[in-house]
Amino acid sequence: MLLSVENLNVYYGQAIHALRDLSFTVREGEIVSIIGANGAGKSTLMWTLVGLLKPQTGTITMEGKKIRPVPHLAVAAGISLVPERRRLFPNLTVRENLRLGAYLRRDRGEILEDEEKIFSLFPVLKERLGQYAGTLSGGQQQMVAIGRGLMSRPRVLLLDEPSLGLAPLLVEQVFRAVRSIAASGTTILLVEQNALEALGIAHRAYVLEVGRIVLHGPGRDLLDDPAVRAAYLGVGRRAERLLER
């Protein structure tokens, strides 16, 4: 078991119980998706996994080793978050943003190698190396964010809504990139509103409702589940067609 989470409870203040007794696991090499409505606690979960929020109870372990809820320790343990809405350093260049992703690493040669890997994943970034990240288009910014996340050489990459605000063509590109990142051996934990794509790409998926996991199983099975379809896929004919494919 690469990443495992047990009985996680997170509160905002005293009133809001955002995550309730959450437990789940991610195996090496998997793509695991988490879907759920707005406010279900998906981003809260991501923030908790990297130590930005402190759980009241519960443990997060990487290969059996417990991780203290401190962001740089989480990164050092091999967890890296590509946050919702990207959160780049807008006044730094693309190269500087990428290099900061490798902040904890000291192996300069390999950092350069990893940079090249990112360029082969997103060739457009190589052309934009000296440009300020804040002046890139939304799609390019998302590529930088994913690149920055990869630069710490994570064992598991957390992606929080990577398709948010992207044109359909770019959504396609981003998911293609996610697949190839997974294929090259990095485990992926994906949170998405685009439930169709998220379930389509996932080996396994969890459904989150009001801070609880209510359902879990292989991505394709959840796509076929009538309850999931009613709640997250809508009744659009597009979903039907995707299922027929």
Added chain:
Amino acid sequence: MAYAEAIFLNSAIYIIAAMGLAVFTGYTGLFSLGHAAFMAVGAYAASILTYFYRWPFLPALAVGVVLSALASFVIGYPTLRARLRSDYFAIATLGFGEAVKVILENFDLTQGARGLPGIQKLTGPGNTTLLLVLSIWLCRNFLRSSYGRRVIAIGQDHIAAEMIGIPLLPNQLLSLGISAGFSGLAGGLLAHYTTFIQPSIFSMDLSSLITAGVVCGGMGSLTGPFVAVTLFVVIPELFRGLALWRLVFYGMLLVVIINWRPRGLFGYEELSVRNLPKLFVIMGITLGLTMATVVYKALVRANAYEAAALLAALGAMGAIALLVSLLGRGVSRLLEPVVPRVRGAWQEAFARFVRLLDPLLGTMGRKRRPRAVVPGEDGDGAVGGEDTLLRILGLRKSFGGVVAVDGLDLEVERGEILGLIGPNGSGKTTVFNLMSGVYPVDGGEILLAGKNIAGLSPPDIVTAGVARTFQNIRLFGSMTALENVTTALRGGADYSLAEAFLRWPWTVWKDEARLREETLMLLDLVGLADQADRTAGTLPYGLQRKLEIARALALRPRLLLLDEPAAGMNPREAEDLVDLIRRVHDGGRVSIILIEHHMDVVMSLCKRIAVLNFGRKIAQGSPYEIQSDPGVLRAYLGEKVNVAVR
């Protein structure tokens, strides 16, 4: 006794100044380092009137208040009109403060650097208490009024504020004027308490003390500055007995406060039963410090070791602070059920009293101005007699060398929902920003019902009938959902500024009730009625988007610009949003331009879609035509997408 009175008067005077400043700095976020200058204006004006002209005290103070407020326009108008940002504005006020000092030093009437000695001692506990209570009441009334809400909105997000039709300059000047007025009042009181003033008293140190009170107390609170300033005045006095340890303790305390409450003692909150314990903790620490000094002094006098005395003092302090804090928790729990009932009873009694006076005062209100015409409802079809609501001709905009919008032509029929799609960076949001006046237009025309709105100020564009939402959600985060929408209501409140200050029941109450009702209807429309009193910033993302739509609708637009309303929603939620937009569209009473990447949403709402790429329109037509256009597929949709038209 005289000692206690001195502490009280000192605190009260600085509290008045700090609460006044809170109305400006606390809510608009603009820092002032020159408010001592306004205290000086008030002090000199009042003193000269009582000293040379033998005026009675209160009228002299009133003149000081008015002159201070007027003086604030001298610095406020040029700086705020130039939109100086926070830090530059602070420097400008700093310069202003020094300039006023120099003027006073070289002016005959003020007797130059010698100052005015022998002012009558007219400030006493009685009139100071009265003025303090009055100041609190006035500040609170202002902030709860529609005028105050506008100021708060500007402080929260000035772009969003402009986009709902709030002009920045007059509202910022108003709050600056109010803060200067209260500083003037404090200055007048100070002069007639110390009986001697000279220009050097009104130094930057004094300005920073007041500003520090606002910051440590909490930006966005009146209670905060009140408590913080009291501490500033009281605590150094308490430490007097600690001799050399005094400054160490004072410094430690400030560090503790800032660590414990990085957003100030009270943040955005006012005093309530719920945060009563917080006040008790502060009181406990203060009391503890008092005891600590007493214990320390006694032990030193009894020839104890210094270290032992210090330890005992610290122990005493901790014990008392803990006791009082626990007491606060108890009191809060005890009062929790009682307070709402008492408040309800009081409000009912007061309402009855108001009704009793109704025949006498109810008719006294000014003549109501006619309500603004609601564009969505007026028969504007007459203009030009055409079906085109919006016609954009040759619109151009470039940033540096990058052409963002390149000769765009676009039309929106009356009652239509037009879809605007295109790759990221194709200029869609820039078009919205040009239409709503965020950026000046480089060229071209934007004709709304035949009238060119290109180049108008954002509030004028709102008046013309265009409202928008934002891709990155721009709500007034610390206001409630209700207040967010109320602030935007077209026409706004119907009462005058004077009535707002007095919270005049016959106008303010009635009008606020009406605004609340209108707001609740809008919240109900977007399905947020049950969240009305929740702080907007704590709402989940999807609900924030809906709240933004409600806020835009409050402006009664005839053209609504929605910028990616379905971003961050799953397909199911996006379907709900489609229903919501249909309700908002209301059979064509409101025309809509919709920027959206969720193709399901676009295809099911829009009969006509325009596609942008590199700032140009590359295609336009029905959903079917768009989906079969090879250029669109290549630039935007990709191969695999084709969406059923419902």
